[in-house]
Amino acid sequence: MKPADKQAYLEEYELLKKKGKPFFPYAVLKDSAMALIVVAVIVAMSIVLGAEQGPKADPTTTSYVPRPEWYFFFLFELLRVIKPPELVPLATVGIPTICMALLLLLPFYDRRPERRPGRRPIATTAGLLTIVAIAYLTYLGATGGSPTEIEMEVAPRYEAGKEVVVGTGCLACHKLGENGNDGPGTELTHIAQLIPRASILRSVEIGPGIMPSFRDLPPKKLNELADFLASLD
Amino acid sequence: MKLGSIIPAPLRKPAKPGESDAGKGAAPADLKISPPERPSDAQRLGERATEAPADVLAWVDQRTAASGLLTGMLYRKVPKGTNWFYTLGSATLFAFIVQTVTGVFLAMFYTPSATQAYASITHINNDVFLGQFVHGMHKWGSSVMVILIFLHMARTFFFGAYKYPRELNWVIGVVLLILTMTMAFTGYLLPFDQRSFWASVVGININGTGPVVGPYLSDFLRAGPEFGATTLARFYAVHMLLIPGAIIALIGAHLYLVAKLGTTAPPWLRGERPKVAAPVSQLDAGVEGDGAPPAR
Numbered sequence A: 001m002k003p004a005d006k007q008a009y010l011e012e013y014e015l016l017k018k019k020g021k022p023f024f025p026y027a028v029l030k031d032s033a034m035a036l037i038v039v040a041v042i043v044a045m046s047i048v049l050g051a052e053q054g055p056k057a058d059p060t061t062t063s064y065v066p067r068p069e070w071y072f073f074f075l076f077e078l079l080r081v082i083k084p085p086e087l088v089p090l091a092t093v094g095i096p097t098i099c100m101a102l103l104l105l106l107p108f109y110d111r112r113p114e115r116r117p118g119r120r121p122i123a124t125t126a127g128l129l130t131i132v133a134i135a136y137l138t139y140l141g142a143t144g145g146s147p148t149e150i151e152m153e154v155a156p157r158y159e160a161g162k163e164v165v166v167g168t169g170c171l172a173c174h175k176l177g178e179n180g181n182d183g184p185g186t187e188l189t190h191i192a193q194l195i196p197r198a199s200i201l202r203s204v205e206i207g208p209g210i211m212p213s214f215r216d217l218p219p220k221k222l223n224e225l226a227d228f229l230a231s232l233d
Numbered sequence B: 001m002k003l004g005s006i007i008p009a010p011l012r013k014p015a016k017p018g019e020s021d022a023g024k025g026a027a028p029a030d031l032k033i034s035p036p037e038r039p040s041d042a043q044r045l046g047e048r049a050t051e052a053p054a055d056v057l058a059w060v061d062q063r064t065a066a067s068g069l070l071t072g073m074l075y076r077k078v079p080k081g082t083n084w085f086y087t088l089g090s091a092t093l094f095a096f097i098v099q100t101v102t103g104v105f106l107a108m109f110y111t112p113s114a115t116q117a118y119a120s121i122t123h124i125n126n127d128v129f130l131g132q133f134v135h136g137m138h139k140w141g142s143s144v145m146v147i148l149i150f151l152h153m154a155r156t157f158f159f160g161a162y163k164y165p166r167e168l169n170w171v172i173g174v175v176l177l178i179l180t181m182t183m184a185f186t187g188y189l190l191p192f193d194q195r196s197f198w199a200s201v202v203g204i205n206i207n208g209t210g211p212v213v214g215p216y217l218s219d220f221l222r223a224g225p226e227f228g229a230t231t232l233a234r235f236y237a238v239h240m241l242l243i244p245g246a247i248i249a250l251i252g253a254h255l256y257l258v259a260k261l262g263t264t265a266p267p268w269l270r271g272e273r274p275k276v277a278a279p280v281s282q283l284d285a286g287v288e289g290d291g292a293p294p295a296r
Helices: A003-018 A023-049 A070-081 A085-104 A121-143 A156-167 A197-206 A219-230 B028-033 B041-064 B066-075 B084-107 B117-126 B131-158 B167-189 B194-208 B214-222 B229-261 B280-291
Strands: none
Touching: A023 B066, A023 B084, A023 B131, A070 A085, A070 A121, A070 B131, A070 B167, A085 B167, A085 B194, A121 B131, A156 A219, A197 A219, B041 B066, B084 B131, B084 B229, B117 B131, B131 B167, B167 B194, B167 B229, B194 B214, B214 B229
16 A cells, blocks of 8 residues: 555545544444443344253263364365375365464555445455355265264174264264265275285274374274274275 | 543543643643632542542653554544444454463363363363353354454455555455455364364375475474374464464554554445535645745
């Protein structure tokens, strides 16, 4: 923005301000009405939706859904959209960090004096696309469930391990045959082709990358789990 | 009764030079012609009582000189065209106040220990008077605040309100947005049920994949290499001391700049210039010229 543009804006603003009304009581009245609406909505949500507790946190089990609050879905879904393991850091930190920097520095690279949305096609389009993208990713996150069964025929000796996979919530992040979410975790359908049993067991215990560690599972369950996964080739 | 008469004198709208109060209120001239009858003690007491708020304010004002600042804030003009979109910022602030008040009450009953946290939430929900109601307000209030802060940012973005001279206030606003999301993240663990526990484990692991600072940030959040007993206490301290303090300070700065620079007008409005008078730029030049004659 050139000094002349700045001067022009300030003059324009003074003119509009002279035509305006005092903050009190006019703007205060609108703000107060809005504040009442905000409180009414929060109270209504609290009464209707409540604050039920889920089962108590337990590092050694089972049947949980590692889902964030809904307004983090769009960040979480980035992990499912961007699959290849070498690009995961890009999804987890890279893109959000770049977006934050772009947002923070916005006034320093968009320096043109024009303010009308219709005459800022690039900014307005980018803004609308961002809203659409966030809404779409949030929708994906809201509909992507965590299946609680595996429709796959396995030999009887692997049934126990299959139950552990279901009960430990692996399918929240891993696809297995027709079940489970495809991402952020690796697909498990043919996991034995990729890594041997020892590596599977170590991955489950350590929790590489963003995967949680399941070292607190009882050793018997860990072994059943590893037997089952090592049979998937 | 007029609105103005409720407001104590020091906070009333300052009169403009042209329209002083002469003739409206008690005119001193009347006193000289016919002095009123000596008021009874009851009347005098009543008068004293009605003046007390003004006296107290005057006392404070003498020592702080705050009334000028306050009246300046209250009666400053908001530009033409200010509409409901402009209430989103104050609505966000109000949601934050709701979070603060409900949060204080929850903190009175909550125990930030891995072994007792879950039970203390059960206690709040089942035994404490209105406990689940306040807990619910805090839980859903966070969603409302996140929605409002995004709407407020969208309004600012599409109206181009982040441009000169309000760039710094945009930067402060983005930091407030990030801090609000951090509040949401740290608060999610506190109920300590399965869902919040595992979501936090994954969330911290996600932080850990970041370059350079990622692993350190994860270790800091976990209070060590493992998700352990102290993790919850750390999240609790960050959630109710560190970030709220930063948010309150930044809201102060945000509001200061709003009051100082004024809120924007809708971008499609144009000011009407006075028809007869010279353009403002020439007027300005004239004022400067009055001080000293141009050197030749």
